[in-house]
Amino acid sequence: MTDVEVTISSLGHLGDGVAETPTGQLFVPFTLAGERALVRPSGEGRAELLKVLEASSERVAAPCKHFGICGGCTLQHMEMASYAGWKRLQVTAALNARGLDCDVDPLVPATPRSRRRASFAATRTKKGVTIGYYGRASHTIIAIQECPLVVPEIESAFADLAHLVEPGLSRKGRASLAVTATDAGLDVAVSGGKEAPDGVLRAELAKRAAAVNLARLTWDGDILAERRIPLVTFSGLSVAPPPDSFLQATVEGEATLVRLVLEAVGDAKRVADLFAGCGTFTAALAKRSAVLAVEGEAKQIAALDRALRMQGPALGLKPVDLVTRDLFRRPIHASELLKTDAVVFDPPRAGAAAQAEMLAKSSVPLIIGVSCNPATFARDARTLVDGGYKLTRVTPVDQFLWSPHIELVGIFRKE
Known part of the structure; x- marks a missing residue:
């Protein structure tokens, strides 16, 4: 489709900029109200941002190097009071x-760095394990080295988590890792990896869980390792939630x-x-x-x-x-x-x-x-x-x- 210049009139409820055009509304990610931008329509009322031609005074530099590629955040480019x-x-x-x-x-x-629970995607290739978030409107997993959303205990564990799940991943599948920072350490619940790990694989996963000092590792609902009870404190009451609880x-x-x-x-x-x-x-x-x-x-x-x-x-x-x-x-x-x-x-x-x-x-x-x-x-x-x-x-x-x-x-x- 032909590239067009648009003016963003507002932000939609999902955080995308909205441009009014002769053919209807265009939703443009990573733009702000009042901005003029060069975009490429991609169909179904959506467009890819090519360049901001005239920036809003509300625009700021995104704090994360993965912003715009990773699908985890929508509005890092917006000044906090306006946000x-x-x-x-x-x-x-x-x-x-x-x-x-x-x-x-x-x-x-x-x-920033306050989220105590997050879900990551993981896949195994010839080069090793990729762990991260899915790209925006994509099935591609974006490998991340940092995340300004999560608590430091989770952010610093990315490499350990990749090493942990490697033997339990096939090259055809993708796994989901629900990671929670508890009072006793990280509680990791994996789904979508190899089904029903046998004795050898269970032992290896448990060994790796110990090596990275997890509190608990759960695989498709089956607890493979629990070195410490993962506790969460609610108003002074210490509770041990079941794996992947809300x-x-x-x-x-x-x-x-x-x-x-x-x-x-x-x-x-x-x-x-x-x-x-x-x-x-x-x-x-x-x-x-x-x-x-x-x-x-x-x-x-x-x-x-x-x-x-x-x-x-x-x-x-x-x-x-x-x-x-x-x-x-x-x-x-x-x-x-x-x-x-x-x-x-x-x-x-x-x-x-x-x-x-x-x-x-x-x-x-x-x-x-x-x-x-x-x-x-x-x-x-x-x-x-x-x-x-x-x-x-x-x-x-x-x-x-x-x-x-x-x-x-x-x-x-x-x-």
């Missing part, structure tokens, strides 16, 4: 799209979410923690309230149960009732919340449509929603508002630096 404003605007836009009118707090920022992306972001939830809950005596996971909010809530913690993943509830039994009395925690229940198929009914003073719900990206419908029918005076997807949060918020709740406050919290993703906390009160 924060854009992220806040994404939350406002999602709420407005559902007819919701609520002031949105300023973004609580993330800091955790908030950063310690700082998690602390902010917990603070916002506790501030809203106040002196509520009975609180329901829905989609509780391994206890991100449960431990903090139980310091002042009796808690009903509900989670669909049995292994995560079991991990939280073990921690509470061993440490709860010494920490002076209030009673915690643990329930394993699929809240997508069997949401907690309004009749089960008659004596509940507050509900906290923190669903996956898909949101909690069924649970929101049940909550909307309840008489619980306070509901706090935590979400990593403004669109599904706004959908569920609309349900609650239609059921008689008022959305009184929304606070966006950045845990996904330089990406379009964002966490938020919303507070609903029964009118």
